[in-house]
Amino acid sequence: MALGPASVKNEGTKEFDFTARDFERVRSLIYRRAGIALADSKQEMVYSRLARRLRATGIRSFQQYLDQLESHADSPEWEAFTNALTTNLTAFFREAHHFPILAEHARKKGGPLTVWCSASSTGEEPYSIAITLCEAFNSLTPPVQIIATDIDTNVLNTAAHGVYPFERVEKLEPERLRKFFLKGRGEQEGLVRVRPELRQLITFKQLNLLEGGWPVQGPFDAIFCRNVMIYFDKPTQGKILSRFAPLMKPDALLFAGHSENFLYVSNAFKLRGKTVYELNQGGAPVRPANPGKLEKML
Template sequence: MTRQVEGSAEAGQWASGNQIERDLILTDADFSRIRELIYQRAGIVLAEHKREMVYSRLAKRLRHHGMTHFAAYLSRLERQPDAKEWEAFTNALTTNLTAFFREAHHFPLLADHVRAKQEPVKIWCAAASTGEEPCSLAMTLLETLGPRAEQARITATDIDTDALSKARAGIYPQEQVRKLDEVRVKRFFQKGAGRHEGLARVRPEVSALIEYMPLNLLAPQWPVKGPFDAIFCRNIMIYFDKTTQAKILERFAPLMKPDGLLFAGHSENFSYISDAFKLRGQTVYTLAKK
């Protein structure tokens, strides 16, 4: 449980690396500062009820640095705007909930959209997390395009660098992979043995289609190049307020081909946020005609 007290004091060194097992001090003011800092840094809106999640995730960072007060940790962050610790802070507060072929109805729609394409297909997966979504996209292209899929490119980005490291490795628990149909498992995964028992790795032909890179959707410049046949931005906009959502959608529009598709998450609705897109079907959008 969080122990709330008045005031704060700095304890420990910034990079001591010691694991100190004791209660950490998170005040109401500290929690407000955390909410403001992650909003400024990543556009993430943390609700009041996320306090315990914030405590448990950031506690690891405080203990890593030998600190006992959140106020001291936050003050160090604010004094060092370019510190590497900002990356760890952001990673800790990023939620990575994903699965292979999540929201499965999107993938046949993508297959139909790219099947007749003559030019190499380009897709941006804007919330790649630990790689299940971009791998699902790559599998769909390989199934749909055959040998032509070798020319396709999937740009997969995420703000969480820890998640991207896992995505690049392409190694997953076998129980997660077994949820796919047997044909896909045999075609697209290698079963681990020995010290890799219980794990599965995506085959090279899958990972060869994907380029992973870190990207903050709030950054003034995006290191991605369109135009894209499709942008998958699913289950990330729910963490932004409507103003931030509108700005991101406006920036997506010029990166899309005229017939490009924008895929959203099941609980996301962009129809009343931006006039750059119009709803085509279930959580799938196209560019609005101007």
């Protein structure tokens, strides 16, 4: 794929040479590894994030760094490479209209419930799910199991600890803050920790949605896959959705991000409400994804 006029420019202030060929290699490697389709406009972001890896490893050129990655398929640097290029924008109760729908679904079904949060980032989303279900069952120990996964091991570590700057929760209702968070004191001033009851509802696991074997087992009552499909091209989206469907109970819900539309990717789902899907029972087989040109998404 030619870069054309958007080719990488090596300014005199850059610490490392970063050529158009280097950028194309990065795009190819992260697509094969994690399904992420990098747009031309992400050249500076790629340089900035991977330059940190060159400094950390003592390697003096992008070519040498990428050569070492490609020649050592089992190198731990692959994890750092993937973590560096993963975007983790999240917030508590982001896209808030989803959570009353989840609560209604939980009250209607009763327990036990299993929910998979497939792109948990630093934990705000699975903890929002846990709070919602505690409120739905009016209990800090509801009959609920939440599996929270992400490809990025760094953010999973943050999520498992459940400690955040107060600024991350200050917009929550005072009653939720009081009930579900512990305020730090002394050296922990300015921090909050989610209550241990919430953390006990969630199992955090590393998972790459492109890998052949997922370390999760259904059937699930709900799957959250929000604001992650936008980083994949349509063939990749189609493959992932086709693997979600068998893991869902017949009345399960699939929650998507505000800019994601699955109707043009798979026939396995139908729209129930705003960015909320359910299985298309008795519908046509899953539509084969268009194997054409990669879309520029990230």
